[in-house]
Amino acid sequence: MKKLLFITTVVLLGACQTQTEQASVNPFYQEWDTPFGVPPFEQITDEHYMPAFKKGMEENLAEIDVIVNNPEAPTFANTLEELERTGELLTKVQRVFYNLTSSNTNPKLQELQRELSPLISAHYDKISLNEALFKRVETIWQDRENLDLSDEQLKLLADTRKSFVRSGALLNEEQKAQITEINSQISELTTAFGQNLLAETNGFELILEEDDLDGLSEGIVAAASDAAKQKMEEAITEQDQLKYEGKYVFTPHRSSMYPFLTQSNRRDLREKLYKAYIQRGDNDNETDNKETAAKIAKLRAERAQLMGYESHAHFVLEERMLKNPAEVYDLLMQLWKPAVARAKVEVADMQAVVDEEGGNFKIAGWDWWQYSEKVRKAKYDLDEAALKPYLSLDNVLNGVFETTNKLWGLTFTELFDINVYHPDVRVWEVKDKDGSHLGIFLGDYFTRSNKRGGAWMSSFKGQSNLDGRERPIVVNVCNFPAPVGDDPALLSFGNVTTLFHEFGHAMHGILTNVTYGSMSGTSGPRDFTEFPAQILEHWAGEPAILKSFATHYKTGEVIPDELIDKLLKASKFNQGFANTEYLAASLLDMDWHTLKADEELKDADAFEEASLSKIGLIDEIAPRYRSTYFSHIFAGGYSSGYYSYVHSAVLDSDGFAAFQETGDVFNPELAAKLRTHVYEKGSTEEAMELYKQFRGRQPKIDALLKVRGLDGSTD
């Protein structure tokens, strides 16, 4: 009996063991047999990422080795197409990881992200600097005339070769060593720039007493009080804790600063916070960014010169829709004059309010938010609270689905049996006019504490037709307020625009239909990829479309015309300011990056001042970002690319005008062109060519001026 018991126990234990072993197989190593290949989120744990990343990188390098060591002569098929197939595991884990660290993170993932970042960039360095690989690509490139390649294949070949060349593949050894040295210096400096800026932003706080709160709403006061409590919790010494007890804290983070500048009646405190914001990185202390910025710009110029370009901007723009600095300056300056003219009118409007109130001061930068709000109330009188009941999330989703249905015949079916990474994520299958499967769309709309702010589109699976028809899985992540109680989620009109915008990106990711995955969806140049997103926003503001979906969630009543009128009029509000601050920053970006390598290195303040006085920026407005906190260009990837936003805006306004000119915003012929030439094409052709095929001509800026009320028509 005892023996039997023993045997049973052993067998049972053994069974348990195999079970746990089975459970611990890393899901990234398996084929995903989930519906539509949606990642099996419920099986993936934080421990699976690091091993999968490491294995993914190893496999990736091994695959590259196989291509490089192929004894056969290089061909398009055995080199470029094989290259397309590499990195499958790495891509798989990367997509899940980076999506979740943005939308559903936790301390463990945050730590992993810090660990992985240098590993991954080192990994890609190994591939981009692989000379043998480049040699194969170059051999094919030299022979391209004789190869009978399709246009798409030629573009892939050209792009691939270009990316090697732009990493320095054509340089001699000495030059290559110089480039590597410059790159590592730049990388250190950009990291330092970001860290300094973070320290400067977190380092300032406005600690207020009860009687400093004049004008602030209850919600804002509560948030400031929470901020103080948070600081108290984080404080180490008792003295520090006492500093915050019963106080209210405001910081130069925009979410804290803007409400304060708008509401506070204390002009002295507004000035203090505003100045702290615009002085970030410019305080002559150990976290000062003036020298850092100047050094980065200088190194970039040197690198461009080594590569044979006139300036860093020339180097970057070669890959963009606008091909050189002259074209960018031309666009920006065309907008600059009307924008500043409009801003001056706005200053006068605000000064009138000040004078009327007997304020006896001249409008300054720190007054703008408060007085523009007063002008807005008087002139436009749009009550956001009255609008919201018409804009429930479900209604707006129906609106955007209906819009794409009328444009391209798409249909959306919500799926309920798919495992997602958070219960707020919704899943739809997108089908084409003929009922065929196009892709999977995930919508993750509500804000939560472990999601980053802002809104974005991303994908869990790409599209490709290389080895059979593979359709994509894309996601939209937003930060709309979650519903309270049993009421539906209600959006502001700003939220609605965001939803349409991100949905436009999603359509770019879903309608795409190309052979090679690396050229699919949103892979095009930065000054183009916002176009498919931004153009969709125009449909959200069309009265007829608004009326089709904006019905009151309680009564079912359609949104009244009067409310729509106010809404559309309000969209032109404060455009002088918004455009001026943005254009000033874009021009500043261009000035920094058209510097020549041998030009004298000036300090950032002097450089900036010269740059801004040259164009005539008015005192009441600072550039959207001053040099010392312009993280887009000195810590992120927007160097000589900050203009991209407005360039895309030129395209979307001009593109939507094409529909308006026909008198039908769903004009079938244009809609079909927009789909085939823009949404389907990815980066398989030059972006400007794609645009011209859709529009029939080059883009013009007139429509944008009108949309933004900069054509002199706004009173």
Place this chain on the structure above:
Amino acid sequence: MRILRTIVFCIFLCSSFSGLSHPIDELIILDIEQGQLNVKDQQMTAEYKAALKRQRMRRLAAMNWQEKFVLFTKAGVEHIVPKGLDHILFVLGLFFSSLILGSLLWQVTAFTLAHTITLALAALGIVQIPGAIVEPVIALSIVWIAVENCVFKQTNKWRPFIVFCFGLLHGLGFAAVLNQYGLPKGNLVPSLLAFNIGVELGQLLVLVSAALLVWLIRNKSWYRQRVQIPASLMIALVGLFWFVERVL
């Protein structure tokens, strides 16, 4: 090849990830502009719970009434077996009170009738009593029933009335879990009915299982001494423990 797209970003534009339309470097910018994410477990859990309910409601809204009927019947059963341990013990308490079928039937009917009434009233929002009161009293009701089993050999005539009163309480308990679970806006009444049917089925399951287990020994002389009283005492103890736990 996907990687080569990334290379361009990596080398020249800092590290970046090609799959995002707002690349990773933009997230660095967000860190600076908005401050780093400060993840708090407690808040995450609360958000998760609310989201889970929204997800269930969305699924419900997409179902037709037959599907909802099946779903809520199942939910009703599950809220007895295995999730409703306190209700199981109460029903067992009734079971150990009497071996006369008639008496048991009366009690169970009273219990069912009562919890149906309060479940409907609470689910429709007509009656609302906080769980902090209902839950401990439910625990006490278990103690009461079990103690009575030990004191009286046969049930007294007041028993069905007392059971009815306790049934009212248990109905409120069901309503609370049902509310957490989420009732659909459409087909409210059929779903409520289905849930109730499920609860009855669960109850029946408990009773039948218990009956099967004691079928052969029910007429033994030692049944009361060795089974009925010890079992009731156990039930009373557990009920008492829950009462203390729920009050604290």
